[in-house]
Amino acid sequence: MTLRYDGTYEGLMTAIFDCYERKLNPSCITSASHFQPGVFDSTQQIVTDVKKAERVLKWLRTKLTPKGFNSLYLAFHSELPNIEMTIYHFTKITIAHKINIERDFRQTPVLRIRQVTKMMSREIHRMHAFVRFQKTSDDIYAATIAPDFNVMPFIGDHFKKRYADQQWLIYDTQRNYGLYYNLETMQFIKLNNPDWAGRKQIKASVLKEGEQEFKRLWSQYFKATSIKERKNMKLHLQHVPKRYWRYLPEKY
Amino acid sequence: MKADIETKLKILADAAKYDVSCASSGSKRANHNKGLGNATGMGICHSYTEDGRCVSLLKILLTNYCIYDCAYCVSRKSNDIQRVAFTVREVVELTINFYRRNYIEGLFLSSGILKNSDYTNEKLIHIAKKLRIEERFNGYIHLKIIPGASPEVIREAGLYADRLSVNLEIPSEKSLKKIAPEKNHGNVYRPMNWLKEQISENKEDRRKYRKTPRFAPGGQSTQVVVGATPETDYHILNLSASLYKEQQLKRVYYSGYFPVSQDNRLPIVNQAPLVRENRLYQADWLYRFYGFSMDEIIDKAQPSLDLKIDPKLGYALRNLDLFPVDINTAPYELILRIPGIGLKTAGMIVHSRKYGKVRYEDLKKMGASMNRAKYFIQVSGRPLLLSTDTPEGIRHQIMYQDKKAQLTLFN
Numbered sequence: 001m002t003l004r005y006d007g008t009y010e011g012l013m014t015a016i017f018d019c020y021e022r023k024l025n026p027s028c029i030t031s032a033s034h035f036q037p038g039v040f041d042s043t044q045q046i047v048t049d050v051k052k053a054e055r056v057l058k059w060l061r062t063k064l065t066p067k068g069f070n071s072l073y074l075a076f077h078s079e080l081p082n083i084e085m086t087i088y089h090f091t092k093i094t095i096a097h098k099i100n101i102e103r104d105f106r107q108t109p110v111l112r113i114r115q116v117t118k119m120m121s122r123e124i125h126r127m128h129a130f131v132r133f134q135k136t137s138d139d140i141y142a143a144t145i146a147p148d149f150n151v152m153p154f155i156g157d158h159f160k161k162r163y164a165d166q167q168w169l170i171y172d173t174q175r176n177y178g179l180y181y182n183l184e185t186m187q188f189i190k191l192n193n194p195d196w197a198g199r200k201q202i203k204a205s206v207l208k209e210g211e212q213e214f215k216r217l218w219s220q221y222f223k224a225t226s227i228k229e230r231k232n233m234k235l236h237l238q239h240v241p242k243r244y245w246r247y248l249p250e251k252y
Numbered sequence: 253m254k255a256d257i258e259t260k261l262k263i264l265a266d267a268a269k270y271d272v273s274c275a276s277s278g279s280k281r282a283n284h285n286k287g288l289g290n291a292t293g294m295g296i297c298h299s300y301t302e303d304g305r306c307v308s309l310l311k312i313l314l315t316n317y318c319i320y321d322c323a324y325c326v327s328r329k330s331n332d333i334q335r336v337a338f339t340v341r342e343v344v345e346l347t348i349n350f351y352r353r354n355y356i357e358g359l360f361l362s363s364g365i366l367k368n369s370d371y372t373n374e375k376l377i378h379i380a381k382k383l384r385i386e387e388r389f390n391g392y393i394h395l396k397i398i399p400g401a402s403p404e405v406i407r408e409a410g411l412y413a414d415r416l417s418v419n420l421e422i423p424s425e426k427s428l429k430k431i432a433p434e435k436n437h438g439n440v441y442r443p444m445n446w447l448k449e450q451i452s453e454n455k456e457d458r459r460k461y462r463k464t465p466r467f468a469p470g471g472q473s474t475q476v477v478v479g480a481t482p483e484t485d486y487h488i489l490n491l492s493a494s495l496y497k498e499q500q501l502k503r504v505y506y507s508g509y510f511p512v513s514q515d516n517r518l519p520i521v522n523q524a525p526l527v528r529e530n531r532l533y534q535a536d537w538l539y540r541f542y543g544f545s546m547d548e549i550i551d552k553a554q555p556s557l558d559l560k561i562d563p564k565l566g567y568a569l570r571n572l573d574l575f576p577v578d579i580n581t582a583p584y585e586l587i588l589r590i591p592g593i594g595l596k597t598a599g600m601i602v603h604s605r606k607y608g609k610v611r612y613e614d615l616k617k618m619g620a621s622m623n624r625a626k627y628f629i630q631v632s633g634r635p636l637l638l639s640t641d642t643p644e645g646i647r648h649q650i651m652y653q654d655k656k657a658q659l660t661l662f663n
Contacts, residue, residue: 101607133353135352135353165287165288220258224262227305239300240299
């Protein structure tokens with residue numbers, strides 16, 4: 001049986017609640033947007049119910065450490081295919097055992113959650129590293145990104161602590177939403193029909209005068225700091241995979 | 253003629269790149285004044301050079317004018333190169349503007365030596381102070397301390413910098429005398445020891461009075477050049493062990509030597525000893541994170557690390573009587589000594605086995621590198637690989653596998 005939900009974390013938690021209440025045994029839990037109906041499979045639509053979701057979450061919180069509890073939320077945002085089923089199975093094992101099983105890595109769902117959490121953390125770390133701001137004419141430091149996973153909800157704190165005294169905007173061009181800090185608070189925003197330059201970059205026409213100069217200086221610095229006698233492109237690519245190059249002025 | 257900023261950046265970054273340190277971790281400087289920057293938490297590499305090194309800090313010299321003539325250094329007095337100097341303002345503005353665009357974690361400032369060491373150090377400190385006070389900058393600052401610095405200068409430097417480093421460069425006094433006539437080890441160790449004292453005093457003071465300003469919260473590090481002089485790995489690693497223990501350094505960096513231009517005081521080499529450098533780092537890691545002592549990693553009788561295999565595998569082969577290790581019962585410390593099992597996998601093993609037996613398949617999934625580990629472990633229900641129970645046999649098999657894997661990769 002396939003369960004369809006609305007793609008939110010509360011929706012998934014509602015689905016898990018329904019599985020227990022109605023003794024369902026799903027073969028797939030999927031959000032409507034990726035749904036591909038199977039020929040011999042029946043489908044049930046899950047109606048998101050915050051109260052049901054709260055009950056599941058509250059219960060999980062008592063069974064897991066804060067880290068374990070958060071790792072499910074983090075893994076969910078990977079948007080990887082079948083991550084919902086992994087979270088469902090993880091919950092099932094948690095229910096089946098009296099003790100906390102979040103570190104029993106012999107169990108496939110537990111190990112998988114750990115691996116996906118690690119992938120997420122790495123992508124978050126990469127965004128901390130590879131975001132490159134450009135100052136716009138209205139004094140906002142703006143950057144576009146297109147991360148592998150939906151990491152936007154997890155990167156704000158880092159930038160807020162670091163750039164407390166400047167306005168900034170980080171925009172995910174893939175998922176079409178961003179995070180904006182106005183010197184006081186952060187908020188998620190969505191641009192209507194954003195108009196990007198090539199490679200989904202910010203258009204040169206909205207940049208502050210002289211902004212390109214810093215890009216040039218930085219690229220110059222990057223070039224000077226390499227030691228050509230030790231060149232090792234294999235290692236270089238391992239650290240900076242090509243799909244990230246488009247963010248980086250030193251690579252373009 | 254005055255050089256423009258781009259030319260200066262090119263020359264002074266190029267001259268600074270031989271300092272391999274790029275760490276931006278280990279400090280605890282939070283953004284407390286709603287100013288710019290935050291240096292808590294882990295370091296971030298914002299880019300990587302084409303030789304694969306991390307770019308975390310704006311690493312530059314204030315100037316490449318220098319009164320010294322150290323053979324291993326590009327900026328040595330007798331080298332015929334263009335000499336330039338940044339102004340204070342230029343360094344401050346570059347740092348702030350790069351930081352605001354998320355290019356860097358902070359500044360690593362070093363310099364050629366002008367007049368004398370204290371005069372030079374004071375210039376560097378002046379810039380750090382300006383960044384902290386006038387620009388309210390809380391990012392990472394690493395200042396190089398020029399050997400021979402006085403205690404007063406060091407005390408001041410620690411107030412503004414996160415990390416300080418005095419470079420040893422040449423691993424023995426005898427070799428140093430030969431290629432850097434104006435330098436001596438005493439001038440390096442003295443500031444290191446003062447630093448160590450002040451760092452630990454500051455920790456003590458902070459325990460008593462929480463408002464005491466931090467002193468070099470990222471600790472101190474140093475660098476040794478490898479391959480320019482005849483010191484063995486045994487010598488170098490024991491030097492590191494003593495620096496970690498006596499001077500309580502956070503890091504010792506190893507820089508494989510390659511010629512920065514001809515100087516007849518130095519050996520002729522065509523290529524930097526990259527493999528050797530890599531093995532030294534591996535040994536250093538075993539010492540700091542895996543609970544190995546230096547004499548377990550290397551001994552006087554065999555004073556060079558094996559370039560063909562990593563030092564952990566080397567240790568296991570020399571001590572086959574300790575193996576096989578039963579992954580379900582052995583203590584964590586012993587599991588860490590199994591080749592192919594790193595810190596993370598070892599942690600996962602000891603957590604998981606509380607719930608039940610860890611099997612061969614589990615190990616693989618947890619990320620152990622089984623082509624190494626399989627010779628050294630015992631897992632319930634699995635016989636040991638008895639066909640190859642001599643050190644030479646295992647060594648041969650592992651090297652053969654690695655080679656085969658490489659071949660398939662390229663075909």
